[in-house]
Amino acid sequence: MRTPLPDGLPERIRSDSTEALEALYRVAGPPLFALAYRLTLSRADAEDALHDLFAGLPRALNHYREQGRFEQWLKRLLVRTVLMQRRSDGRRTMREAEYATELAQFQGQYEDTASSGEAERLLGCLPEKIRAVVVLRELEGMSHAEIARTLGISRAASRVRLVRGLERLRRTLRRER
C-alpha cells in the first residue's frame, strides 16, 4: 500500500462511516486483493475474502489496539480471513498441489513464460501452507516474526517453510528449463 491512508481512518470506519470505508477500499483494495489472490490463486476466493474483510471491518476494528501500522494489521486480518475460508473449504491436500505442479508444467508449454501469470503459476506449485509463507515473506516483505504471528506458527516453522518453498520453486523452474 504505497499511497498513505488518510488520518483518522480507523476511527471513522469504526463509527461506521461508509465514505471512510470506501476511501480505504480505493487505496488499499487493489494491494489487498493482490495478496488474497496470491494466497488463493482464485479470483472468486480472493473477492470473497476482500468482501468479508471490508464488510466485517467496522466490527473488527473494535479489537484494533492501534499498536503498529494499520496496513500491517489489515494484511494480517486478510490473511487470517483467507485461511479461515480455506480451512472451512477443506480442500487442500499435498496430492492436489502435486497435480497442480504437473498440470502447470504442461500448461506452461503454451503460456508465455514471461507473462505476469508466471508467478501465480509458480505459486500454484506450492502447497497452501508453504505458499502462504512464501507470499508473505517474498512478496509482502514480512518478517518471520510477523509471519509467525499472522499464521499462528513458530518462527522456525516459518523459516523452514520458506526454505522448502523456495527449493520447490527452484526445482520447478529447473525442470522447465
Added chain:
Amino acid sequence: MTEDRWKEVRTRLREGSHPQPPPGRQLWERILGTRREGRRVDLPGTGVLLQTRVRLALSVAVVVVGLTLLTRFNHQPGEDLVVQTDGRWLFGFPTPDLSAQATRRAQYPLLPRFDGSRLRAGTWIYQRHSVVDGESQQVDGWDTVSVSSGVFGGEPAWIAASRHATYRGFWLGFSDSIYLRRSDLRPLRRLIFHLDSAQQVHVAQTWVFSAESVTHGVNTPLRDTTVTRPLPLTPGAWYAGDLWLVLPGIPFAKGWRGSVNDIGMYGQQSDSPTITPYDLRVAGAERLTVGAGNYLCWKIEVWLPWTEPRPKSFETVWVDQQSGIVVRFEERDLADIHNIGELVAVSPSPLH
C-alpha cells in the same frame, strides 16, 4: 539461472503487478449490499493464536501416546525410522522428480523379479482424506483400480486400469492404463490421461516398452511429440508411480527387506531415463479394519529415493498378507498433512 528467474518474477510482483482486472465497483457494490442488509460478517481475531498452539500440542501428545501404544503392541521390533516428511507421493501419483534424484545405491538386495502368479483380476476402490493439524478433513478423492486379463503383443498380459479423482473446488484427475506381462509383471505399455475440468486442459502420455528402449509420447491440445530412448529394463524394474500394482508380486514375510528399481522416465526434457532403487521393508504385522473388511496385513515402509542426500523419508502401506493387495496407505508431507487412503470396496472380492 533459476535463481535469477525467480528474482525477476519476485521483483516484478513487489513493484506492484496486480491481478488484472483489479477488484472494481462490482465488488464494492457487493460490500455495500451486505452493509445495507445489515448482515453480520465475523472476522477472525488478529492476536496470537494460542488456541491453535494448545490444540496442536494436545494433538501431538495424543499422537505420541497412540504411536507408543501401537508400537508396543502391534509392531515387530525394527530399526528406528527418522520421520522426515519431504518428497513426492509414490502411490497413485506418477511424477517422480528427476532433478532431485542423485546417484544412489539400493540399501537392500535388489528384487530379481516379480512373481506375477499372485496378481488377481478384480476391482479395488480406495477413499482418500487428509489430516491437517490433527484434524481429519472431508473425503477428497477416490482411486479405482481394475485388473483384468488380456493379451499384448501375443503375450498373456494383465490390463490394469485405474482412475484417480481429486476434488479441490473442481474435479482434477487422471486415468492410467497399464499392460503388464503376466509372468513377471514387466511393463509393456502405459497410457496416462490427465484432465483438468476447470481449465479444460488435457494431457495424454504413452510409453511403449521394448526389450531395449522406451518410446514416450505426449499429446496436448497444442502439440504431439514422441521420443524414443534406450532403456534396458533391469530385472525387477518397475515404474514406481504404480508400485502398488506389483506389490502382490513381492514375497513379503516377517523381516523382509528389499529394493525395487524404479524406471524414473518421466518427462521428455530429461536427457535419459534413469533407474533408481526404492527401499522397502516389512516393519510389522497389523490387523486392519477398513471399509472393505478386516485384513491381516504386512506393514511396509517405503523409502523415497528423491530426498537423498537429505534425511530419508518414507510412506507406509499396508498390504493384505494373503493377496498382496494394498489395504491402506499413508503419506505425510512437509507441512505435516497426512494423506490417508483406505480400501473401501472390492468387486468381485479378490481377497477373501
